[in-house]
Amino acid sequence: MLKTFKIGGIHPEENKLSAGSALKQFQLPADIKEVKIPVAQHIGAPAQPVVAVGDDVKVGQVIAQAGGFVSANIHSPFSGKVKKIEATTGDDGKPAMMITIAIEGDEWVETIDRSTGIKREITLSAEEIVKKIGEMGIVGMGGARFPAQVKLAVKPGQAQALIINGVECEPYLTADHRLMLEKSEEVLIGIKILMKAIGVTEAYIGIENNKKDAIELLTKLSAGYPGIKVQPLKMKYPQGGEKQLIDACIGRQVASGALPISVGAVVQNVGTAFAVYEAVQKNKPLIERVVCVTGKPLQNPSNFWARIGTPVKALIEAAGGMPEDCAKVIGGGPMMGRAFATLDVPIHKGSSGILLMNNQESKRGEIANCIRCAKCVSVCPMGLEPFLLSKVSAKQLWDMAEENHIADCIECGSCSFTCPSNRPLLDYIRRGKSTVMGIMRARAAAAKAAAEAAEAKKN
């Protein structure tokens, strides 16, 4: 039976143009002599560079070390010489710290097992697995890029189920779909490793029903993996949202402000499961990933295996080149992706897709008055009132925004997508949410400081 989450949701056009395109190894063209590797490729503290200008680096060598508890190691995806370590323009147009490597050859770190055979036997203990995943710089590969080892560091008995996100509910994107079809065994072994790491006997792979081939194949193969169950899901965006996916798969709702572990769940993406397989079984750090290059104006929508640091421009070239009428390029899917300010930027650990849009597609409709149709309320997967949150954010009424739970917003964009008046609801809400969360953090810090001061006085 098909399951889904209970509140809200929308049905955008799928446009999975590249679903039939098999994974291709991307070869960096010879005219590209250097690549830039960002040190902040994850949520949390940026990694700290541990190489100096002039150093020789090999593929898989640590070039920046995790800069805190919530952070991740960065490994060099190419071999060569460190040329620069400086801030240059990032994909949002703002400066970002990057390590530039002048490419020389393709020399790998010896500890990486580059054999093609599948390694099934899991020899590491739970603790060793979590440590290894941390060392190998694995982050959530669905796009959120949360360091994987942090989510896996659960107390014994705390986790009851592992939920694997194979939903890929964003229109256009097919990276996870192809991975599930072509690296099914590896993904399943990755899931087994993750189950061992958090000490659970149950895992659910949530897959939307538009990927029937993946559901069929993984259902068949999972027979050999006790405890792993494929859960077909009804198509509905944003099913890949962490809270929505838990609700859909095991029918539990994570409370406002709480983490998935509060209902006994740990969620990881299928791409992450594959990266975990490679890290634990092959000792291979996260240096490459599947990137779906797609869009209506593009000649050959494709799915590439590409090294981190590959310039976005080069990937577009490989998929048929930049079409003349392309007016917008998005990193990620059309619902939550971010428009590139420049294409002279590298892909990172969370780059699931590069989406091209033509001139007409990239224009927003004309804004009309809110007609209070309540469609935004109906579609909000968090049960919020987007029309109200957007209004109070525009008027900077932060108290009202907080009272109406603006911090619960997952920024899925269902409200803006649906609005018949083309109102930029999420634009306002996003601003309101970041302001309100800043206020909440400041208040918590002030309260903590006051409590400490009172404590100090007492002593």
Place this chain on the structure above:
Amino acid sequence: MNNLTIAPSPHVHSSDSVKRNMYLVVAALLPALIASVYYFGLGALSVVVTSIVSCVLIEFLIQKFVLKVPTTITDGSAAVTGLILSFNLPAGLPLWIVVVGALVAIGIGKMTFGGLGQNIANPAILGRVFLLVSFPAQMTTWPVPQGADGATGATPLGLLKEGGVGALANIPTSDLLFGNIGGSLGEISALLLIIGGIILLVTRVITWHIPVSILATVAIFAGLMWGVDPTQYADPLFHILTGGMLLGAIFMATDYVTSPMSHSGMIVYGVGIGLITMLIRTFGAYPEGMSFAILIMNIVTPLINTYCKPKRFGEVVKK
């Protein structure tokens, strides 16, 4: 080199629009309009055309010359107001009265509040109620369906108010369904209004919450009274099929601007409309009460919005 557009997500849109919703409402009202013209002829058509043209024109003139803002008449909302206003008027109503109704509906009901999306009460109903209390004689002169020129009769609810349940003996339910009865020109054919309602539900212009909660409340209220004394009170089906109940529940109470924003709020609002309508019909001086009930609940809507919030994800139920 392409110039890249930068905008925050989402980068796609449903292509839903104000226009789409408004013109679907017009389309959904067309079947009922056919019944009106069939039974009342040109007397119905002239009122409908006058009402729509006046509403659109008045909005245009106010935006252009009074407010001096870009005109929005093509969004279809003024046309919908005009169409719904005319559906609430008797066929053959003097056309100047129709224009007065349009002036109140658009001029006072909508534009004084700032236009589309800002008004508190449903403009069409405001126009209709203004006419009802200002021109009671003309507004209750009901032409007989397919009758000779000048022949007038009573509405089924009028008969009920005057003569009790016994007076309804000659009205078969099929007449209520197909529209062979006296009444406001757009309210007569229950069947065609229901077809319109299905169109709106299927195209997701409206949700079921408001119409169903109104009709269920009316059915329960009428059912209880009828159960107590069927010789004095009409049956639930009669109440649902007459007096603009379906027109109101499907097309007027569901007006986006003046109805609540959450599903729970919509149900409270619908129950309120059903109750007030039945109280007026059963105990009040007027034979029908749909317009007054919607108007009252329009005014209560901001209060409903304050207390009836949507169910949040993962909301912890307070113990």
